[in-house]
Amino acid sequence: MTLNPINPRNLSLLPHDILEFRSMLLTSGDFQTGDFNMMTIGWGAFGTMWNKPLAMVVVRPTRYTFDFMEKFPDFTITAFSSDYRKALSLLGTKSGRDTKKLELSGLSPTAAKKVASPTYTQAELSIECRKTYFDDLKPAHFLDKSILNNYPDRDFHRIYFGEIIHVEGIDKYAG
Ligand SMILES: Cc1cc2nc3c(=O)[nH]c(=O)nc-3n(C[C@H](O)[C@H](O)[C@H](O)COP(=O)(O)O)c2cc1C
Numbered sequence: 001m002t003l004n005p006i007n008p009r010n011l012s013l014l015p016h017d018i019l020e021f022r023s024m025l026l027t028s029g030d031f032q033t034g035d036f037n038m039m040t041i042g043w044g045a046f047g048t049m050w051n052k053p054l055a056m057v058v059v060r061p062t063r064y065t066f067d068f069m070e071k072f073p074d075f076t077i078t079a080f081s082s083d084y085r086k087a088l089s090l091l092g093t094k095s096g097r098d099t100k101k102l103e104l105s106g107l108s109p110t111a112a113k114k115v116a117s118p119t120y121t122q123a124e125l126s127i128e129c130r131k132t133y134f135d136d137l138k139p140a141h142f143l144d145k146s147i148l149n150n151y152p153d154r155d156f157h158r159i160y161f162g163e164i165i166h167v168e169g170i171d172k173y174a175g
Pocket of ligand 1: 023037038039040041042043044058059060062063064065066088089091092093094095096097
């Protein structure tokens, strides 16, 4: 798919639609060495932090992708048309720790423009981020205690802020 560069400040998307309902892929690692992993994400945010375009993702420490988010300085977030629903469902239910899930998904990783983490030839939107901050959700800080029901195993998400440094997408994502 041919994607056009989009100024990160002009990125236009419906975050609830794309994250919660259609879901995206989070990928971190190094395309050149093949040392990377990816998983489906449904929670996160886009916005502004320290006057820079921000993508926030949340990763449970139990995910294999967590190891890559810790080891590498950048990540990509990619969106796909509904044709790839099955692939995203697979990448969000199998772990790269014990399956070759990327091969099974049929997605083809390719070099990103400004970060070492890969993007995908089938993506319709590719957001390249440099990690700038992390923190862990703390049980004592949940003001709405009912949210703790999301953590029966107490594997509280680690939050990562990424500065969006490059975006490519189809026209609908250019504001
Ligand atoms: C629609 C959907 C959304 C998801 N969102 C997240 C998320 O935001 N954060 C997270 O830690 N796991 C999320 N997951 C779970 C991971 O994608 C899943 O555990 C995956 O198998 C982890 O793969 P890995 O072990 O190779 O990293 C989601 C799964 C699905 C199906």
